[in-house]
Structures are given as structure tokens and as C-alpha cells.
Amino acid sequence: MQPVAQLNLLEAPYLPDNLRDLALIALFFDRDALPIDAGNGDGWRLRAYPSLDGLCPLAIPREFERVRGRPARYRLLERDFPDWEDAADLDIPDEVSDNWEEDFGSTEGSKLGGWPSLLQSKISWAAGEEHLALPEYAFQIARMDKLKTAMSADSIGYFGRGTGTSRDVWTFAYQLY
Numbered sequence: 001m002q003p004v005a006q007l008n009l010l011e012a013p014y015l016p017d018n019l020r021d022l023a024l025i026a027l028f029f030d031r032d033a034l035p036i037d038a039g040n041g042d043g044w045r046l047r048a049y050p051s052l053d054g055l056c057p058l059a060i061p062r063e064f065e066r067v068r069g070r071p072a073r074y075r076l077l078e079r080d081f082p083d084w085e086d087a088a089d090l091d092i093p094d095e096v097s098d099n100w101e102e103d104f105g106s107t108e109g110s111k112l113g114g115w116p117s118l119l120q121s122k123i124s125w126a127a128g129e130e131h132l133a134l135p136e137y138a139f140q141i142a143r144m145d146k147l148k149t150a151m152s153a154d155s156i157g158y159f160g161r162g163t164g165t166s167r168d169v170w171t172f173a174y175q176l177y
Contacts, residue, residue, distance in 0.1 A: 001028035001045055002064060005072070005141060009112070010052070013076040016113030018138050018161045024049040027141075027159075035172060037126065046159065046170045072110075080107045080114040085122050112139045116158055119175035123158050126171075133162030133169035 005027040009015055019025075028045040029035070035043030049055060081087070081104040092100070106115040116123055116137050125131040138161045143154060154177045162169030 002031050003027075003060075004029050007072055007112075007139075008052075011072070012074045012112055014113065016138060018136050018163075019112060022048050022050055023052050024055065025139075038172070040170045040172070044172055046172075048168075048170070074112075077107050077111065077114060080111075081105055082115045083118040085118050086115060108142065110140060110142045113137075116140055117142070117156060119156055119177055121175075123160070123173050123175075125160055125173055131160075131162075131171060133166035133171065134164065135160030135162050135166075135169065135171040 003026070005025070007025040007027075008023070009019060009025065010023050026047045026049075028047075030043045033043045038044065040046055082090070083106050084100050086106075087097075087100060087104070096103075106117040108117045111117075117140060123137060125133075125135050137158060139159050141157045141159075143156075155174050157172060157174045160171040160173070161167065162171070
């Protein structure tokens with residue numbers, strides 16, 4: 001699998017509650033397979049580490065030596081609102097909801113927590129039914145097309161973390177422009 005992102009969460013100015021017990025996330029994708037409705041380890045792999053203790057750099061496999069990595073640059077968002085698809089269920093006065101898309105909405109780009117920046121509709125963590133792990137949105141990586149994975153179109157990858165006894169279950173969904 002191809003390394004896609006390594007997020008040192010200890011450097012982030014903000015973490016959502018469902019990431020606060022973690023120090024590092026490493027993300028990998030299969031370059032040749034699109035992981036549609038696939039679990040962690042089937043076309044993609046997310047590894048989460050509660051501490052940096054004992055971790056050491058690994059040699060970059062020869063096939064990825066030319067892949068240029070860039071450090072994540074975190075910044076605190078000043079404002080982030082749900083996109084209309086997520087806000088539609090909220091009790092919003094008509095005078096506000098009439099201009100929702102012009103005045104509000106989620107901050108676009110890669111981010112930890114906040115509201116997902118939706119391209120099509122609400123995130124579906126499982127095809128046609130509720131996911132057993134009851135995942136909550138944790139973070140997103142925008143512009144997945146630049147990662148040279150099987151997702152060739154401009155897209156956003158959304159990552160959710162299970163709740164309750166399924167806290168170690170990670171889910172992935174994506175949407176295309």
C-alpha cells in the first residue's frame with residue numbers, strides 16, 4: 001500500500017473528542033483499487049497510535065522514493081458550520097435557512113474535526129444501512145486526486161471512528177466533485 005498521510009496529532013491546535021486519545025495517524029491506500037464500502041485493511045489502512053513512544057522512522061520502499069511528502073500545516077479554524085445537508089435537520093429560522101449556503105457552510109480542505117465539507121450529500125458510512133460501529137466523523141483529506149491513488153477524480157476522503165465498544169473501528173467514505 002502507498003503511504004498517503006502521517007498526522008502528528010500532538011502538533012494540532014485542536015482535536016475533536018474522538019481523536020484526543022491519539023498521538024499519530026498513519027494512512028495508506030492501495031494505488032490500484034478503489035475502496036468502495038471497504039473496511040480498514042481492504043484497499044486502505046489507517047493505523048492509530050496513542051503515543052509516539054517506541055515509534056521509529058521506516059525506510060521508504062523503493063517504489064515510493066519519488067513521492068514527495070509535505071508536512072501537515074495545522075491552523076485553527078475561526079468558524080466552521082455544517083453544510084446544508086447536515087444543517088437541514090436542525091431547527092433553523094426561515095430567514096437564516098434561506099441564505100444558508102451563501103452565509104454559512106463548512107470550511108473546505110483537509111481538516112481534523114469540525115463539520116465535513118460535503119460534495120454531494122450526507123456521509124454514508126455503510127451501503128444502504130447504518131454502520132454497526134456507529135462511527136462519528138473524525139477528519140477529512142481533501143483533493144484525494146493529488147495522492148496518486150485509484151481515486152483519480154477531485155474528491156474528499158472522510159474518516160470516521162467507531163463509538164462505544166467499537167472505538168477502534170475506522171471507517172472511510174469519499175465523495176467526488
